[in-house]
Amino acid sequence: MGSTQETFFVSHGTPMMTLEEAKPARKFLESWREKVCSNKPRAILVISAHWETEEPTVNDVERNETIYDFYGFPERMYKFKYPAPGSPELAKRIQDLLRSSGFQGANIDKKRGLDHGAWVPLMFMYPEADIPVCQLSVQSHLDGTYHYKLGQALAPLKEEGVLIVGSGSATHPSNGTPPCYDGVAPWAAEFDHWLETALTSGRYEEVNQCETKAPNWKLAHRWAEHFYPLHVALGAAGANSKAELIHNSWDDGIMSYGSYKFTSS
Incomplete structure (x- = not known):
């Protein structure tokens, strides 16, 4: 298992995907190892x-518990398990990388498992649950540029065989x-088109300033954590x-499952 030059952002959508077998986004994830990676x-490091x-904060556990961080769904959804091993070694490596890049507050959580944005x-993607997984938190009170710099600090992990996956949603409007x-709501289509065009054109600074540069920002993301x-x-x-x-x-x-691959040159 060598280095990887690819990182990913996936839109995980609703946890109902666990039951809706025909959902296109689920079929995309099921084809992951055949068509994507x-x-x-x-x-695996998941930023959820x-x-x-x-x-x-990164979790450091021997075995990940499955967190059901949702309510009001069919009972079957609370029976799914994704008991992937954790990786204390990777958790410490992540903490060291962040602290050496100036994120002095980087913490380790020795209890938290995987929430539905990860599992x-x-x-x-990996139904056998046999690959060690760590999860990293977001700081939604900060901004896109901050999180871009957070990712820069983690870049060495690619050379160490760690798959970095951001898990959120291309659009995530309020309830x-x-x-x-x-069809698609015009405001959502405009935001989604802006995102694809900006990313594929390499206008990353514009994406980092999404709070002021993106059209319909507050409609697409009432809160920015996704x-x-x-x-x-x-x-x-x-x-x-x-x-x-x-x-x-x-x-x-209104909710886009837009997902992206980023390939390092």
């Missing part, structure tokens, strides 16, 4: 939208946003990396 990584902390996509059952995992994956890939849209589909015409 055939090399088995030594370990569903773990928010004041300072960057839902992973159960389709009160009206759905669009006749977008910042993208910046971590992008930063880890490097300034000269190439971005590629590898999947897109929609829920209710």
Whole structure:
């Protein structure tokens, strides 16, 4: 298991994906090893939208518990398990990389398992749950540039066989946003087009300043925690990396499953 030159951002969407077998985003994740990333990584680092902390924190456990951080769903969803091993060695390596890059508050959590931003996509990408997984938190009170720099600090992990995956959502409107059952809502389509164009054109500084540069920012992301995992994956890939849209589909015409691969040059 050698180095990897690719990092990823996946839109994990609703946990109902665990039951909806025909969902296009689920089929995309199920094809991961065949069509997206055939090399088995030594370990996986997931930056999940569903773990928010004041300072960057990585979990350090021997075996990951499955966290059901949702409510009101069918009972079957609370029976899924993704008992991937943890990696204390990787957790310490992540802490060291962050601290050496100036993130002095980088912490280790010795209890937390994997929330659904991590285990839902992973159960389709790597269903055997035999690859060590660490999860890193986001700091949603900060900004895209901060998370890009966080990713830059983690870039050496690629040379060590660690797969870096940001897990969030290309658009994640508030619960009160009206759905669009006749195609895609214009505001969502505009934001999604901006994101794809900016990324694939290499306009990373514009993406880092999404809070002021993106069209319909507050409609697309009422809160930013689902977008910042993208910046971590992008930063880890490097300034000269190439971005590629590898999947897109929609829920209710407002939630984009846009997912990207970043290949380091």
